[in-house]
Amino acid sequence: MPQNCIAPKPEQFNSNHSENGPPEMAEPHNSSVVAYPMQTNQQSLPKLIMFPIILKFEELLYKVKLEQKRMCWGSKGSCKEKTILNGITGMVCPGEILAMLGPSGSGKTTLLTALGGRLNGKLSGKITYNNQPFSGAIKRRTGFVAQDDVLYPHLTVTETLVFTALLRLPKTLTRDEKVQHVERVITELGLSGCRSSMIGGPLLRGISGGEKRRVSIGQEMLINPSLLLLDEPTSGLDSTTALRILNTIKRLATGGRTVVTTIHQPSSRLYYMFDKVVLLSEGCPIYYGPASTALEYFSSVGFSTCVTVNPADLLLDLANGIGPDSKHVTEQSEGLEQERKMVRESLITAYDQNIATKLKAEVCSLEVNNYNFTKDAMSKNHIRPEQWCTSWWYQFKVLLQRGVRERRYEAFNRLRIFQVISVAFLGGLLWWHTPESHIQDRVALLFFFSVFWGFYPLYNAVFTFPQERRMLIKERSSGMYRLSSYFLARTIGDLPLELALPTAFVFIIYWMGGLKPDPMTFILSLVVVLYSVVVSQSLGLAFGAILMEVKQATTLASVTTLVFLIAGGYYIQQIPPFIVWLKYLSYSFYCYKLLLGVQYNENDYYECSEGKFCKAVDFPPIKSMGLDHLWVDVFIMALMLVGYRLLAYFALHRVR
Known part of the structure; x- marks a missing residue:
C-alpha cells in the first residue's frame, strides 16, 4: 500500500537553479525537490511559485441517466441510470504519477475530469486538494491535457x-x-x-x-502546475514517441508535481514508470496501489500467470473479466459472458476485502501538514485566490492579436476572394451602365446588394463559435480569460477582414452598374452595405452560439434567409396584413429601404414613357417601400446589431 505523504513547504519547491543545471533530484516523498527541473544554462527567470498539492478522493460515485423510448420525465421507469464511477478512493502525493488503467468505457476519463473539477452533473463523494475543496486558486494551478x-x-x-x-x-x-x-x-x-x-x-x-x-x-x-492531469497522453503514438512523452511527464513529477494520467494499453517500459495504479472495471476499482506490486497482488487472490507478460496486458484482461490462462479471449457467447462477470465480481470482492478498508482508513487518517500554506503563501504574495492572472484589457489585446494571426489565411483565402470578385464582375456586366430610364433594373441592383451582403456574412458567421467550441471549453476551463474579453476580441477582430471584401464588391459593381455617379451617394451606399454586413454577421453569430452545431445552424440560417428574401420588399410589395410583421424582422428589408433612400429623393426623375418624365419616388416598388423615417430604420438595425450579439454572448455562457 502507498505511504503517507507529508506536504512540504512551498519554498522547498522553488529553489533557484545553479549555473550547471538543476539541483539534485530527491525521492518523491522527500521534501527537498525542485519546482521546475529545466536543463538550461540561461539566467534564471523570476520564480513561478508552485504550491505542492496532495490530492485525495474518497468514495466517488457518479451516475448518468439513460433515456429510453419515452422521455425521462414521463412515466416511472422510462429512464434508467448507469453507474460510471462506483466508490473509488485514493490519493496522490507530490512527486508521484498515478496511472488509471481500464478498458474503454471503464470510467477513466470521467474520473480524471472529476479530479480536474470539470465534471458536470451530480458527483457523490469527496475530492480535496490539501484538505481543501476545489476553488479558483486550485483551478489556476491545475494543468489539464485532454485526449485530443x-x-x-x-x-x-x-x-x-x-x-x-x-x-x-x-x-x-x-x-x-x-x-x-x-x-x-x-x-x-x-x-x-x-x-x-x-x-x-x-x-x-x-x-x-x-x-x-x-x-x-x-x-x-x-x-x-502543481497538479497535472493528462488524458491518454500516448494515444495514437508509436512506442518511441510514447516513451519520450512519458519521460517528460516523469521529469515533471520528479520536480514536485502531483501527476494523474489515464492510459489505455501501455508497454511494459511505460508501465514501470508509474508510481501508483488504479485499475477500473465498469466503473468499479479492482486494484489500487504501487504499480510494481500489482502482479503480486493478483497472484495472491488467485489470478497468477505462469508466463512472462506485460503487467498492463494482464491488468486489462482482468478488468475485462478474462483470467490469466483463459483460452477464450476473443470468443463471445452467453456462457463466456457469465464467466467474465464472475471473474469481475471475484476481483471486486477481493478489492473490498484486501484493499478498500485499509485504503479508506489510510486516506481518512492522512493529515496534510501545513495544508493551509497555499492561502498563507498567496497572502504573502498579495494574490487573491479568485483574481485573474491578467487584466481584461490585456486579455482582449492578446486574444485580438491571436485571432487576427490565426484567421488571416481563412479570411483572405483565394477561393473566397475569387468567389466575391467574380460575382461582382458578373453583376457589373449584367447591369452594365444601366440607364436612368431603366429604373426597374436599378432597383433590382440595389435589392441584390441587400440580399447578397445580407446572407453571405450570415452563413460565414454561423461557423464561428461551433468551430471554436472545443477551444473555448478548453481555455475557459483553465481560467485563461473572461468570456467577455474573448467575445469582443473574436467579433471585433473579424470586422476588418469581413468588411474588406464587401468594400471591394461595392467599388466594382456600383460603378459598373451605372448607379448615381455622386461621391457622397456612393459613400453612403457603401456605409449602408457594410452596416448590413455587421447586422447579418451578428445574427449568424447568434445562431451558431445558440445551437453550437453547424448543420442545425446552417439549416436555421437557410430558412431565415428564405423568409427574409421573400419579405424583403422587392418580390411582394403588398403583403397581407396578418403576416406583414415578417418584413419588419428582416434586416434585408431595412437595408434595401436605406439604399433606395440614399439613391433617390424627391428631385429625381426618370423617363416613364417616351418623352414623359415621372418622379422616382412615385415608382411603385419605391413608393411601396416609402422613403421617409430613414433614421428610424437605422436605429432598428442598431437594435438588431446589439440584440443579436448580446444573444450570442449569453448563449456562450451555456457552453460547458
Whole structure:
C-alpha cells in the first residue's frame, strides 16, 4: 500500500537553479525537490511559485441517466441510470504519477475530469486538494491535457505557446520574461526543430502527432502546475514517441508535481514508470496501489500467470473479466459472458476485502501538514485566490492579436476572394451602365446588394463559435480569460477582414452598374452595405452560439434567409396584413429601404414613357417601400446589431 505523504513547504519547491543545471533530484516523498527541473544554462527567470498539492478522493460515485423510448420525465421507469464511477478512493502525493488503467468505457476519463473539477452533473463523494475543496486558486494551478490536441492549425509552435504564456502567466512577469519562459519549455520538450512550423490540421499539413502532444503538454507546463492531469497522453503514438512523452511527464513529477494520467494499453517500459495504479472495471476499482506490486497482488487472490507478460496486458484482461490462462479471449457467447462477470465480481470482492478498508482508513487518517500554506503563501504574495492572472484589457489585446494571426489565411483565402470578385464582375456586366430610364433594373441592383451582403456574412458567421467550441471549453476551463474579453476580441477582430471584401464588391459593381455617379451617394451606399454586413454577421453569430452545431445552424440560417428574401420588399410589395410583421424582422428589408433612400429623393426623375418624365419616388416598388423615417430604420438595425450579439454572448455562457 502507498505511504503517507507529508506536504512540504512551498519554498522547498522553488529553489533557484545553479549555473550547471538543476539541483539534485530527491525521492518523491522527500521534501527537498525542485519546482521546475529545466536543463538550461540561461539566467534564471523570476520564480513561478508552485504550491505542492496532495490530492485525495474518497468514495466517488457518479451516475448518468439513460433515456429510453419515452422521455425521462414521463412515466416511472422510462429512464434508467448507469453507474460510471462506483466508490473509488485514493490519493496522490507530490512527486508521484498515478496511472488509471481500464478498458474503454471503464470510467477513466470521467474520473480524471472529476479530479480536474470539470465534471458536470451530480458527483457523490469527496475530492480535496490539501484538505481543501476545489476553488479558483486550485483551478489556476491545475494543468489539464485532454485526449485530443485542441490547437489552432494556422499558428506556429512558438506562437501557440507564446499566446498561451501571455494569457496564463501572471501580470507580474513582463512580456520578454514570458517569451523567455516559452523558450525554456520548447527546449525542455524537444520542440526546437519544429518551433517555426505550423501546427496543422485536417486540411493543412503541419507537425507530427507526437509533436502536437508535446505542444499540448507544454501549454500546461507554462503555468508551472502543481497538479497535472493528462488524458491518454500516448494515444495514437508509436512506442518511441510514447516513451519520450512519458519521460517528460516523469521529469515533471520528479520536480514536485502531483501527476494523474489515464492510459489505455501501455508497454511494459511505460508501465514501470508509474508510481501508483488504479485499475477500473465498469466503473468499479479492482486494484489500487504501487504499480510494481500489482502482479503480486493478483497472484495472491488467485489470478497468477505462469508466463512472462506485460503487467498492463494482464491488468486489462482482468478488468475485462478474462483470467490469466483463459483460452477464450476473443470468443463471445452467453456462457463466456457469465464467466467474465464472475471473474469481475471475484476481483471486486477481493478489492473490498484486501484493499478498500485499509485504503479508506489510510486516506481518512492522512493529515496534510501545513495544508493551509497555499492561502498563507498567496497572502504573502498579495494574490487573491479568485483574481485573474491578467487584466481584461490585456486579455482582449492578446486574444485580438491571436485571432487576427490565426484567421488571416481563412479570411483572405483565394477561393473566397475569387468567389466575391467574380460575382461582382458578373453583376457589373449584367447591369452594365444601366440607364436612368431603366429604373426597374436599378432597383433590382440595389435589392441584390441587400440580399447578397445580407446572407453571405450570415452563413460565414454561423461557423464561428461551433468551430471554436472545443477551444473555448478548453481555455475557459483553465481560467485563461473572461468570456467577455474573448467575445469582443473574436467579433471585433473579424470586422476588418469581413468588411474588406464587401468594400471591394461595392467599388466594382456600383460603378459598373451605372448607379448615381455622386461621391457622397456612393459613400453612403457603401456605409449602408457594410452596416448590413455587421447586422447579418451578428445574427449568424447568434445562431451558431445558440445551437453550437453547424448543420442545425446552417439549416436555421437557410430558412431565415428564405423568409427574409421573400419579405424583403422587392418580390411582394403588398403583403397581407396578418403576416406583414415578417418584413419588419428582416434586416434585408431595412437595408434595401436605406439604399433606395440614399439613391433617390424627391428631385429625381426618370423617363416613364417616351418623352414623359415621372418622379422616382412615385415608382411603385419605391413608393411601396416609402422613403421617409430613414433614421428610424437605422436605429432598428442598431437594435438588431446589439440584440443579436448580446444573444450570442449569453448563449456562450451555456457552453460547458
